[in-house]
Amino acid sequence: MRGDEYPGVMTGKVMPSGRRYYAGNLTGKYNHPEDGTRCIAEVQWRGYSFPRYSQCRGKRGKGPGGLFCAIHAKVIEREKAR
Secondary structure, three states: OOOOOOOOOOOOEEOOOOOEEEOOOOOOOOOEEOOOOEOOOEEEEOOOOOOEEEEOOOEOOEOHHHOEOHHHHHHHHHHHHO
């Protein structure tokens, strides 16, 4: 399930092949493969008539497994402390 392993952060969808993909829009088609240098959090773009989602642009290196940027690592730590 999406987001269960990291509280407070959505992380894209892991396909049966083991690769993580991100949705570009609400169609549910996960056609954007993971960029191995960027944070694995899935973020929502604002300002459109409907929400769009993509992989976070932040650099990896923080949080669990070094998979997150500094901002999303703080979100995870805050949610775990609850």
